[in-house]
Amino acid sequence: MHDVLDPDSDRGRVYQSLVRHPHQSAGELAARTGLAEAAVRAVLDELAAEDGVVTTDPGSAGAVWEAVPPTQLVEALLRRDDALRTALRRTGAELERLYRSARRDSTHYGALEVVEDLARVLAISRQLQQTARHQLRSIDVPPYSGTPDFYLAQEALQRERMAAGVTYRAIYPGSAFDDPIAWPNMARMIEAGEQARTLDDPPLKLSLRDDDLAVVTLAADERPGVVSLVIRPSSLLQGLSNVFESLWRLAVPVSAAGIGTQIDARDRQILSLMASGATDDAIARHLGVGRRTVVRRVSALLAGLGATTRFQAGVQAARRGWL
Known part of the structure; x- marks a missing residue:
């Protein structure tokens, strides 16, 4: 807000x-x-x-x-920020406790199962999608442990599940635009209907099926490969759900519109001036056009970039190499 x-x-x-x-x-x-x-x-x-x-x-x-009144609004924003920081710290502390506990005794916490076999880790990822009823939420960050064939099969399954009415919401790292595995997959899934956002340096790799199952995937500590923590209904699962929603609000929307396209010189000038903090009036004076023309172009650029603010537009334009 x-x-x-x-x-x-x-x-x-x-x-x-x-x-x-x-x-x-x-x-x-x-x-x-x-x-x-x-x-x-x-x-x-x-x-x-x-x-x-x-x-x-x-x-x-x-x-x-x-x-x-503005003072009332600002106080409400500050209270929400404080509540968000408190929730993130609380969930992070709980995750850290369980992370360490799981490595000492996997039966210590009844809602938690530690899965170390790679084949089962990948099978759980597929099962999450196959059994989702309403939505699948994910934070998609390295490590990537599947083969190219696995990711092609995953895309086919995601299209099938979206066609059946399951909503997909995904948060990707900003570096995904440069990743040879993540970026092509992200672009295709967005065009197929996935709701996607990016966030610099997301804190964990997470998948959430509806409100009843979560999987956190981590790099193994003492060997190559990954470990998955399967979390069933519990306060930890609710905490992870809250973390995802908090990060979703902070992340920058990615739009399928304009993916892989270029822009003309004037729009590039407008984006550059926006990124520098120029107002619509200043942009209009600089380019020698009317303010309404600038307002229309800015609105079109925001829509094409899937952004709601000029800051988000600047981030998206820079990531696409437009600036």
Whole structure:
């Protein structure tokens, strides 16, 4: 939600317009921000759900909106950040305890099973997908232990499961764009319907089936290969689920739109100026075009890059070699 404080994000434009001009309708906000009215309504619904704005007539086409006081909003953001850090520290400490405990006695924690055989590790990965009912969430980081044929079979199974209605959400490391195994797989799966995001240096390799099974895969300590920790319903499983959702909110969306494509010189200039912190007005003056033209191009670039903020757009553009 931090982008509500970014004056160059859509949410930031809408919120700060309400700060300056109270009691505005969606149509009035669209005129002030240069955004489409449908986009403004979507932003208002999001901000209302997050207690950033309020209205006295929800659901009405003529509803008038008001901003929550900025100090109240900032305090709420700080409380959420504190809660996130506390949850991450608590889960990390629990993982560390169980990690060390599992290496002394695999029966010490009833919800945990240690799997060291590579063939079974790969079989568990496949079984997770085959038995998922609603969704499969994953953090996909090295080590990669399968053969090329295994990954091709995994792609086929994922397409089959997505066609059956199972939602896939995956977090990849930023380095995945340069990985000869991860990047081609990521691009194909996104185009097939996977929801993907990237995060610099994710903390662990994790798969979550619905809300009832998790697998953490680690490099083996005293030999080549990997070890998997299979976690069944428990406070640890809930903690891992919370960690995934927290990291998902922090990660940068990756869009299938524009994968492998190039952009023209003007869009490259716009992206470079955005990355340097220039406002729409400054970009328009620099390029000698109208502000509305810049607003339209920025919106199109954000959509094409799967980004919701200029910072995310800059990260995505740099990773694709556009800057």
